[in-house]
Amino acid sequence: xxxxxxxxxxxxxxxxxxxxxxxxxxxxxxxxxxxxxxxxxxxxxxxxxxxxxxxxxxxxxxxxxxxxxxxxxxxxxxxxxxxxxxxxxxxxxxxxxxxxxxxxxxxxxxxxxxxxxxxxxxxxxxxxxxxxxxxxxxxxxxxxxxxxxxxxxxxxxxxxxxxxxxxxxxxxxxxxxxxxxxxxxxxxxxxxxxxxxxxxxxxxxxxxxxxxxxxxxxxxxxxxxxxxxxxxxxxxxxxxxxxxxxxxxxxxxxxxxxxxxxxxxxxxxxxxxxxxxxxxxxxxxxxxxxxxxxxxxxxxxxxxxxxxxxxxxxxxxxxxxxxxxxxxxxxxxxxxxxxxxxxxxxxxxxxxxxxxxxxxxxxxxxxxx
Ligand SMILES: Cc1cc2nc3c(=O)[nH]c(=O)nc-3n(C[C@H](O)[C@H](O)[C@H](O)COP(=O)(O)OP(=O)(O)OC[C@H]3O[C@@H](n4cnc5c(N)ncnc54)[C@H](O)[C@@H]3O)c2cc1C
Numbered sequence: 001x002x003x004x005x006x007x008x009x010x011x012x013x014x015x016x017x018x019x020x021x022x023x024x025x026x027x028x029x030x031x032x033x034x035x036x037x038x039x040x041x042x043x044x045x046x047x048x049x050x051x052x053x054x055x056x057x058x059x060x061x062x063x064x065x066x067x068x069x070x071x072x073x074x075x076x077x078x079x080x081x082x083x084x085x086x087x088x089x090x091x092x093x094x095x096x097x098x099x100x101x102x103x104x105x106x107x108x109x110x111x112x113x114x115x116x117x118x119x120x121x122x123x124x125x126x127x128x129x130x131x132x133x134x135x136x137x138x139x140x141x142x143x144x145x146x147x148x149x150x151x152x153x154x155x156x157x158x159x160x161x162x163x164x165x166x167x168x169x170x171x172x173x174x175x176x177x178x179x180x181x182x183x184x185x186x187x188x189x190x191x192x193x194x195x196x197x198x199x200x201x202x203x204x205x206x207x208x209x210x211x212x213x214x215x216x217x218x219x220x221x222x223x224x225x226x227x228x229x230x231x232x233x234x235x236x237x238x239x240x241x242x243x244x245x246x247x248x249x250x251x252x253x254x255x256x257x258x259x260x261x262x263x264x265x266x267x268x269x270x271x272x273x274x275x276x277x278x279x280x281x282x283x284x285x286x287x288x289x290x291x292x293x294x295x296x297x298x299x300x301x302x303x304x305x306x307x308x309x310x311x312x313x314x315x316x317x318x319x320x321x322x323x324x325x326x327x328x329x330x331x332x333x334x335x336x337x338x339x340x341x342x343x344x345x346x347x348x349x350x351x352x353x354x355x356x357x358x359x360x361x362x363x364x365x366x367x368x369x
Pocket of ligand 1: 009011032040042044205228270311312315
């Protein structure tokens with residue numbers, strides 16, 4: 001039976017970033033992706049925002065990996081010609097009652113090491129974005145946008161140049177612990193052995209953990225799906241920057257925000273609806289809900305300007321109404337699975353954090369070996 005040193009399950013931005021990073025120092029790596037090419041799921045169905053790291057609890061992996069990932073990603077883009085733009089972002093208050101939330105966010109950002117954020121009064125906000133009917137804003141200059149497809153293409157090429165075997169159309173269906181590692185079985189019945197297994201299977205990462213024998217209910221690894229739809233704006237963008245509402249307390253996403261892509265197109269989203277199945281269709285009936293969510297902030301938008309765009313599904317560790325959970329990135333020796341590394345619940349800011357996650361996982365592998 002063929003044997004490799006490291007098997008990475010999942011060819012989204014996280015699996016690719018891990019492959020690119022690990023292949024700098026390790027050989028005999030295979031990346032297994034069930035689809036016929038990389039990035040067919042969450043990694044190509046998101047806002048493509050390079051977050052600064054202002055929302056996440058201090059000392060959480062989300063905060064640390066986002067703040068580190070932001071800097072790594074801009075540097076990587078520059079060195080590798082990946083299109084990106086540091087547009088900046090405004091988190092806007094609609095009225096005075098939302099100011100304490102902005103101040104809280106500013107404190108949280110600074111505690112996370114995001115020192116460049118600052119509060120803008122009505123006049124300063126108007127100068128930055130005249131078309132937004134805001135009372136005040138928190139400005140984050142280091143938030144930006146990226147072409148996630150080109151990023152993944154560059155990571156894929158880098159991994160391949162470093163000798164990683166890329167196996168597309170390779171769906172993992174079973175993982176069995178053996179004395180020196182794991183036996184991995186694919187849907188086509190091919191089998192091989194791997195000393196280390198990295199589970200970066202995104203929306204299916206709980207199921208992949210279960211294949212290795214982990215009790216996902218007991219470990220609280222079971223994922224809950226939360227769908228985010230986008231509606232695009234038919235006319236030229238009236239914004240220069242990203243504009244977000246003040247996040248609500250029990251928010252499942254960051255609120256329906258205005259996203260600009262690198263071609264300058266404007267869209268609104270993502271919504272946040274708990275779903276039981278993965279279905280990327282956008283329901284045109286939701287146009288009215290989007291319009292109601294944005295109409296006060298952008299008085300020039302008419303319902304007929306909005307058309308269904310893309311949708312993505314968030315892999316959330318917390319169920320509806322539960323408090324926000326951190327990323328799980330863990331080597332599972334404690335569960336009797338040495339060398340099995342789980343990445344579960346890699347929702348936003350996963351894209352921003354991908355290079356930092358790659359380095360984090362490389363350290364976990366180094367420590368394990
Ligand atoms: C609506 C939305 C907006 C977002 N916006 C942002 C943002 O603006 N900025 C940001 O930083 N983050 C954002 N995110 C989060 C970001 O997109 C994700 O964190 C990131 O893409 C996760 O990448 P991944 O590689 O873990 O998952 P995926 O891209 O889903 O990749 C996992 C891969 O594993 C494969 N796989 C699964 N099971 C198997 C198996 N058994 N065998 C083989 N292969 C398998 C799948 O086919 C898939 O390709 C957003 C997410 C959503 C849903």
